[in-house]
Amino acid sequence: MKKTIILFTLLLSSVAYCQEKTIDKDSIIARSVAQAPSFWGSGRDLSTLVGPNAAAFEKYANVPVNYNTGQVSYALPLMTLVIDDELRIPVTLAYSNSGLKPAEIPSWTGNGWDVNVGGTIVQYHKGLDDFSTSGLQLALVRSKLDSYHNGTLTGASKYDYLWQVAEQNIDSQFDVFSLHFLGRSNSFYFDRDTVKFFNKEPLKVEFASNVFTVTDEAGYRYIFGIRSLSSGSYQDDTYGGMTFTEGASTWFLTKIVTPAGREVTLVYAEDSGYEIYESRRAYSSGTYVSGYTCPVNSAYTPHYVISYQFIGQRLLNRIDYPGGKLEFQLTNRNDLQSPVGVKSKALQAIRHRNINNQVIGKALFQYGYMDALSQDRLQLNSVSLSGTDTTLTQTWAFDYYPSSGPVPIPGLVKPGSTNVPNHAVDYRGYYNGQTSNTDKVPRYNYSSLNPYNTLGTVAGGANRHPDAIFSRWGMLRKITYPDKGYDWLEYETNKYKKSVGRVSLYEAEDTENYYTELFRSVTGVCDTVIQDFTLTSAVINAQISLHIQSNSSPVTIRIQRLSDMTYVVNTTQSPAEEWENTLIVSLPAGGYRYEIQAPCNT
Structure with a gap:
């Protein structure tokens, strides 16, 4: 069998974030580097869905918020409850956001923010x-x-x-249980009646009558007494039929008991649940499945998997302790609601009262939305803190990278309508602005999945490439402090490359200022690669270098301008061994598509 190898190379960047904070007289300078991306598929694992507030606990516990990760390391202490000489309960407003993911739902304090207080145990079903x-x-x-x-x-x-x-x-x-309380985090599972931690920790976990009790090394007991089924899903697959998947469960911290017998009680209010409708397209080519005949040698045909996901929520309402209490005041939010129109809640205020019921501390939260017209995603605009003297109020204000259009919560079921799905995401789920995508399946040659299929080769058509501008919509840009000093945050994409050969595109007279590579290759028979790329500015005298290795099979390379569908390059070669060529062209700014085809050989 003859073998054709074509090597086509340009520069590919991905959306994992690093940040740059630039502050002049009022600030400092810090830089960080982000982690590399991982693949995000066309659907979500329904067993891991939890409400946005429980999910926020997971983010702050599992994502290191320091300058080695590229995420904003920012936390604002709001108040602290003093229980005894050893136990303090901090109430902290914290930010964690690596980019806009349409499927992520803002918590009760807005996109990227959460008030860390209390605790949860989340059960992820395996x-x-x-x-x-x-x-x-x-x-x-x-x-x-x-x-x-x-x-x-x-x-x-x-x-x-x-x-x-x-x-x-x-x-x-074994199911995995994720534990978070008072700044401590760990995961464990039940091996029969024994609790085994993923990371060794001096904690004792007991489970009885559907209640978790965690005892720390100092003898403090933390009781997780309310269980809430965070999610569940009905899924209707064309081939698999209707199935129900029970989602994650969450236990909420309801009581803390000190060794001396002092008690702290946490009271929760049930927030309105919400429902997400999702229609996912899949392409099938294979053998007989459940009454449906799929010939082995057939083109890929699309079918749909439809799911309804139900997510319940609970929010803190009050914390009672020997020295007083905290009251959490809630208000309606416009971006999230139940199927019958009951709006979910946002945190409006926290009031700290002493044992005489006098207000000794207060935090007020002001909100807006990422897109003000559509009110698509809750955004925290400011938080104001005051003590017993309300005239001495300190305000922290927050500004975000603007969006040029709405990105509503995809699939949210509302009375009389449902938000449309959002397929404009890259491989990690970050928004990339490709609103013309009709599904999340990228165009690719899938023949290797079924070597007996010569007809089912190319399927899909979604552009899943990352976009640094779209993915930073709604990210924190500026923090203004009470003294009017500020931090300004800038983000850039993390870049990686893998050299497998080269077709290079660069400005011939100035390779330092303009140089782009996107690494692609075609190997073997009956192989095709089609890929889009964008030039943000015009390139004069662009040099396109082509490098083909083949043992006599004809190979076609095309580069097409998307604005008028004209070809910049359209050549077919039949080299005996190896062929190289260089073209000099002028490329206006805009979108392009390159295509490499290797014919079938026998």
Whole structure:
């Protein structure tokens, strides 16, 4: 079999963020570098969905907020509850945001912000719920898993067990529990009746009557007494039919008991739940599946997976402690509501009262929206702090990178309408402005998935490339302090490259000021690569270098200007071994598409 290798190279950047804070007289200078991106698929894992406020706990605990990650390391202490000589409960406003992800829903304090107080235990289901009637907390279910692992389950019994697992009739994986309280974070799982932490920590976890009790090394007990089913989903697949997936569960911290017997009680209010509709397109080509005939040798045909996701929420209402109480005042928000039109809540104020019910501290929150006209995403504009003397109010104001259009919460079900899905995202889920995408499947040659299929090769058409401008919409740009000093934050994309050969595009007379590479390759037979790229400014005397390796197969390379669909390059070569060529052209600013085709060989 003949083999064709074409090497086509340009520069590809991705949306993981680094930041640059530039402050003159009123500020300081700091720089940071972000982590590299990972792949984000066309759908979400329904078992990991939690409400935006519980999700915010996860972000601050699991994402290091320091200058090594490229994320804004900013936290504003609001007030502190003194319980005894050892225990302090801080109430902190914290920011964590690496870019605009349409699927992420702003918390009760706005996009990227959260008030860190209290605690949660979030159960992420791996397979079935461990506490369900078919979960691993049942001795019979554990014994079957043990028999499978030790090899005593054989023959028809082994086949039947695997079938039961595949059909999700019986559990085979330990659920993961994510623990967060008072600045401490860890994850654990139940191995029978024993709790095992992912990271060793001097904590004791007990579970009884659907209540978690965590005891720390000093003897303080933290009781998580309210369980809320954070999410669940109905999914209708053209091939798989209707299924229900129970989502994550959240236990909320409801009481703290000191060794001396002092108690702190946390009271929650149930916020309106919301529903997300999602229609995902998939392409299929294969064998007979559940009554549907999919010929092995057929073109990829699209089908749809439709899901309804239900997410419940609870918000702090009050904290009572021996020295007084905290009151959390809520207000309606316009970007999130239930299917029957009940608006979700935002945090409007926190009032700290002493034992005589006198206000000794107050925090007031003012909001806007990323797009003021559509009121699409809640944004925190300012927070004001005052003590017993309300005339001495200090205000922190926040400014964000502006958007040029709305990005509403995709699929939100409202009375009489549903927000449209948002397919304008890159591979990590960051917004890239490609509103013409009709799904999230990128155009690619998928023939390697089914080597027996010569017709099902190219499918999809979504542009999933990152865009640094669109993805920073709504990110924190400026913090203005009470003394009118400020921090200004600038973001840039993280870049990576992988050299596999070269077709280079650069300005011939000034390679330092304009040089772009995007690494692509075509290897083997019946292979095609189609890729879009954009020039933000015109390039005079652009030099396009082409490098093809082949053993006699004709290879076609095209570069097309998208504005008028004319070809800048359109050449077919049949080299004996290797062929190189250089073209000099002028390229106006705008969008382009390159295409490399290698024909089938026998």
